[in-house]
Amino acid sequence: MILTVTLNPSVDRALEVDALIRGEVLRAADSHIDPGGKGVNVSRALLANGVRSTAVVPTGGAEGEQLVDLLNAEGVDLLSVPIAGRTRSNITLAEPDGTVTKINEAGPVLSDAEFAQVSKAVLDAAANADWVVICGSLPPGPSIDAFADLCSRLVGAGSRLAVDSSGPALLAGVAAGAALVKPNREELAEAVGAEPATLGDVIEACRRLRAAGAGAVLASLGADGAILVDADGVLAGVSPVSVPRSTVGAGDALLAGFLSAGARGAAALTEGLAWGAAAVSLPGSRMPTPADLDRTHVRVTPDPDPSRPLHS
Ligand SMILES: Nc1ncnc2c1ncn2[C@@H]1O[C@H](COP(=O)(O)OP(=O)(O)O)[C@@H](O)[C@H]1O
Ligand SMILES: O=P(O)(O)OC[C@H]1O[C@](O)(COP(=O)(O)O)[C@@H](O)[C@@H]1O
Known part of the structure; x- marks a missing residue:
């Protein structure tokens, strides 16, 4: 079982527009509402492909109820921790050429007591998990020290921890000794304080995160794939x-x-890239099912040319 933790989940609203023009009334050609938040999406994708997963989410207000309803409708196994604040709603404006503009709310404040309750739910469930995957932004409230403490306690208890976050939360996961971190290009650049221009720059940045404590680094690079x-x-x-x-x-x-x-080697990277490509071909934040996956176009190579420039 893979346990996902989304401290700041959302209800995702995606609107497809012909073109994004500031100051105009835009008519949406299509719209989708999906349960959202990075860990939530990981659980949805796993479920859609027959892999057991449980999602931990703090939820509150009408949007919190809607999120729980949406996840129950999809059959996602949930550990929902009630909070006083209102779960956020994130907006995506998608244009026909694939350009997306996202507006993410900060999310509700998680009080110290609420963060302690979420942490307890995570630590209890972690005992039965093959991986604990903490994803997405931190909501307002919990200090970075409190988050770092949760990561350290998980690693200390023997959990295999994966962290997909940004800024201080990503670095806290690295310092705690997460077995895996998954920064995208911007998150990697922020973590090492340098914008990568080539695959060699990306590899060097990943090595720095490993030297700082991460076991493995999966850097996602948009249309440039992943390292x-x-x-x-x-x-x-x-x-x-x-x-x-x-x-x-x-x-x-x-x-x-x-x-x-299995999170290791060419087979796992191939699988990840097939799932990522399939997600890009689907509207909104819809997660791929086995029927959407095509592994034949995925190319994985060891020791790539470090001088290869990044395009996206
Ligand atoms: N425009 C694209 N064309 C092809 N594949 C893409 C594109 N954008 C993303 N992907 C795939 O999805 C993965 C994750 O995308 P990325 O944008 O790097 O991550 P994040 O969604 O975390 O910002 C990439 O590693 C790649 O496999
Ligand atoms: O926690 P953050 O960084 O605000 O991101 C939340 C958003 O990220 C998503 O999980 C999508 O993730 P990506 O587009 O970054 O892969 C949405 O479902 C959600 O609205």
């Missing part, structure tokens, strides 16, 4: 998408696919 740096070495992979529809949740699908295939 895996772990104790076995360096792998690079790409999965071209002919008609990108929405990149929302692509990183979550990549992580879910990678974990589902």
Whole structure:
């Protein structure tokens, strides 16, 4: 069982518009409402592919009820911790060329007592989990020290921890000794304080995160694919998408696919890239099912040319 933790989940509203024009009334060609938040998406993707998962989510207010209803309708196994604040609602505006503009709310404040309750739920459930996957932004409230403490307690208790977050939360996961971190290009640049221009820059940044405590680094690079740096070495992979529809949740699908295939080696990276590419071809933050997966276009190679420039 893979336990996902989304401290700041959301109800995701995706609107497809012909073009994004500031100051105009835009008519949506299509719209979707999905349960959202990075860990929630990992659980949804795993469930859609027959991998057991439980999602821990703090929920509150009308949106919190809606999120629980949406997740129950999909059949996601939930550990919902009630909170006083209102669960956020995130907006995506998707244009026909695949460009997405996202507006994410900060989310409700999680009080110290509420964070302690969520932490307890996570620590209790972690005992039966193959992986504990903490994903997404931290809501307002919990200090970075409290978050770091949760990561350390999980690692100390023997859990295999994966962290997909940004800024201080990503670094806290690294310092706690997470077995895996999954930064995207911007998160990686922020973590090491340098914008990567080539695959070599990405590999060097991943090595720095490993030296700081992470076991493995899966760096997702949008249309440039992904790089895996772990104790076995360096792998690079790409999965071209002919008609990108929405990149929302692509990183979550990549992580879910990678974990589902054992989180190690070319087979796991291939699986992750197939899931990521499939998510990009689907609207909103819809997660791929086995019927959406095409592994034939995925290319994974060891020790890629470090001088290869990044495009996306
Ligand atoms: N435009 C794209 N074309 C092809 N694949 C993509 C594209 N955008 C994302 N992907 C796939 O989805 C994965 C995750 O996307 P990325 O944008 O890096 O992550 P995140 O969603 O976390 O920001 C990538 O590693 C890649 O496999
Ligand atoms: O916690 P954050 O960083 O605000 O992100 C939350 C958003 O990320 C998502 O999980 C999508 O993730 P990505 O597009 O970054 O892969 C949405 O479902 C959600 O609205």
